[in-house]
Amino acid sequence: ETFRIEMRKDGKWTPILTRKIDAKAHTFAPFLAGLGRDGQSLLILDAADPGADGPRRFRYYELAADGKLSAPLDEDAAQDRPIFNPESGALSGFAHDGEITTYTFFDPDLADIYRHALDTAPGQSVRVAAMGRDPAQMILFAQGGDDPGSWHYYDFATGKRVDIGSQYPSVPAEWVASQRQVRYTAADGLAISAQLTLPPQGEAKHRALVVLPHDGPLWHDGRGFNWLAQVLASRGYVVLQPNYRGSEGYGAALTAAGKGQWAGRSLSDMADGVRYLAAQGIIDPKRVCIAGEGYGGYAALKGAEGGPYRCAIAINGISDPADYLKTAKQNAVADEIAALRADPQAQRAFMADARSPALVQGYYGSQTPAAISAPSVKAPVLLVASHYDKAVPADQSRSLRDRLQKAGKTASYTELPDCGHDLATEACRLQTAQAVVDFLAANNPAR
Template sequence: MTDTATLIPRNALFGNPTRAAGQISPDGQWLSWLAPKDGVLNIWLAPASDPQAARAVTQAVERPIRQYFWSPDASAVMYIQDKGGDENYLLYRVDVTTGAETTLTPFENTRVQLVGASTTRTDKLLLGLNNRDPQWHDIHLLDLTTGELTLVLENNAYAGFEADDTLTLRMAMQQNEAGGTDYFRVVDNVVEPEPFETSAMEDALTTSPAGYTSDGATLYWIDSRGRNTAALFAQDTATGERRLIAEDDRADIVSTLRHPITGVVEAYAVNYLTRSWIAIDPAIAAALAWLSERMEGEFSVQSRTDDDSVWIIANDPLTKPVRTFIFDRVTQTLIPFYVSRPELEGAPLQPMHPVEIASRDGLTLPCYLTLPPASDPNGDGKPAAPVPMVLLVHGGPWARDAYGFNGVHQLLANRGYGVLSVNFRGSTGFGKAFLNAANKQWGLTMHDDLIDAVDWAVANGIAAREKVAIMGGSYGGYATLAGLTFTPDVFTCGVDIVGPSNLETLLETIPPYWAPLVKTFHERMGDPRTEEGRALLRAASPLYKADKIIKPLLIAQGANDPRVKQSESDQIVGAMKAAGIPVTYVLYPDEGHGFARPENNIAFYAIAENFLAECMGGRAEPLGDALAPASAQIVDGAEHVKGLEAALGE
């Protein structure tokens, strides 16, 4: 019975991890990780010889640092940070010896891109900066010692670039009229006029260069041209000859393990329902086999020294908190580094079950199901009796759900719900036919896949028909709105996180640096420049069917979201209020596309789980003082969430 299971505190799932993102410096002298300092994630360092001598080297006080990396010469840790979720990321450097911090890209309204790093020119980086024109990233050479930026190429036409180990630009990419990609050679920082490779729209999201070997002799490709799933190829840069390295009929090759100095691919990953690593290099094969014998669940190589003697290994046991190890390949020892969330030790974490569901038109949808504690006594992935269920829809839509620890799955399962995540058509990783089956199908067959998954869950005794919620962020938020407007009788309630309500206005307000790729949106969603495209976008927009909403809806939005503007949520809330339909609307003035601050994340899930409890009858940790440290503004509908008015003091 789920009521007897320990209630896992929200803070344990969505608060700051104790440690995360562990790395080792390229020279093996330093360990680094993210950990709270005064309640905010910062970068910490310790000598590899003395891990207890740790110190915080950054001073973030508002937003957590979430992405960092080592400079190639191991003299500094570097991180990117935006303001309030606006996704204008600047680059910062912290000297490991002096602790001095430098803003390397001191510009306003600028988004930095890392174009190239080197194993030989370790004191330099190639960066893309759109401070001159927000649509285009000019290429600069950054001197890590002096901070000097030198313009290499002014860019007024290209969506991206590739460089080799000498930090010489070798390739430029440009979207073509068909919605595919043209690839141009760059010689002496001049882009040649004719492409040397090209892809059609059907391959645009499944074909891309995967970098050069350090000697520049080989260019790797992840490539679906002339096939369905994307395979790994090696191309001789002198002759153009291509060699197939790896392929899989079920899934795209998307991950590789490459030698830290030579850049040669040593292993690759296949991720269909679960991920498996296949080694090419015998020594790597032996190391992966040794690790697999000692790891429970899944593992990955997170960081390596330049001499490849020490690896940082992240291990996901699935029903225990994620843990990280230091693997010394020379001595063959595995030393515990940290457990990310030790407060989850012994918690009733539930297994995730990979399942395949057939769509009504014959596609196979790879999905993941998590069930409430004690609901599945024999562990076969089917509860003894149907349970309330949350359909949790991923964002993108050109992304995917994957197997592994998932905090939202665990929260919802712990509260008494089955949780089903569906890789609907348009999800990436399963071949271009599956991806392209979603072209111009927003609100149509993409939505049918979600309904088919609900029907499967009901038919197989997993979900109770009268108690199914839909929830998701970004595209998943759109799917929630579509679920409550296009199929209002299917769902009991919905939770929309930063979801677009009007596809026309969504495309009108994309960030300027997405403009070079706008053809992708037009070809895959509908072209607003044509009458047919506008009709398609309007028909797929939940805003115009807001009066069809008859079930409770919770909407959460970041005010600074550059992808899905606040107006997307404002519009549908306004339409619902005009029609006299109740809605709960939560706005975060210091967040963007999703919630980075743990205080805000915890507050959101506090509201969401009590909203679901009101609608579906599951358990909920009381709101308590969860909103006090958060910026959440309840714009509308506090009365529709259990305990929310009391928490606000109303």
């Protein structure tokens, strides 16, 4: 099969890029994303390392009418979203995912407008949700501080502002717990960033802690409203969301450091965060539990085998990595070597598919991590499983529940009858929150 990009020249179509596609060699067909910076060239997404084994890194390039490719315009297409001028259609910059969304603009006028956009919400994470045909007209999404997330229309040419609405209209500002970023050093010297959410009431001294590692590992927790962290803080817990090694959004070095560390130093990074907060006097190291979804659930269960935790909560958690990889391969619908999926927040953009078999295998390393050993579990465990979870089937949690009970361990189990992996509905989150709060009250009271 041959892939071509053709351009209209002098009344006829002329090939400017031709590539033979070999499925066995995982040859990638470039994706046409839009127009380049000059409005004449084409912006394409292409593999940056076509000869490498395993999942590839993708970057954006400009393809000129004579077939010449530019140097890469970004660092990693999985974290960079192209921004196009709404009038000309030309590439104007990139949005970069991280603790907050940051921007690089090639268009100085748009750069100036965005500087004004930042001024609308000092100290908050501000994202451009949409632009009008006049780039001075924007819809902005802001979150942080006591704002759980809100949309606003601005016309920076006239100064007009319209408040559109809140992401969580039923959550009053006084209910929102404060969040800040902390940085600490892992045992081997690696710098780790984390989000710290503090209870709205009382002084943050010697409090009970819940460590809340994100799913992935190829994901990150940035500044903004996290529903489960807010639930826990409202009940009096300090919440730590560590961006352990393997996380994205904090530099390529941190992401690469997670390869082969699924059951290794990625886990110790979380425990190092507990020690850091204890040294600061913020938490009581004897009153710590760990909770997480997906891979975060695996981390919690490993913590129950041995770690600074009184209890562990796995929400749609992975208890058998070999079975998880098998399921990921069954679910893969495209060439897994690409490890990309469409970005739901941006047209013509992609993001890393953390459930790609190739990426999962990379984090496993040369040997698939062991399944959770029920006899080795030392702390009480809560398992929450979604009946319709296609990523981590509920059978994983059911099987572990049975093995824990057979081994005489303290294990609670809640199955969500109408939910999927991501707990996307209010009902799913309410059921999960109630189970988690009740379990923590029994095994690690906040007061």
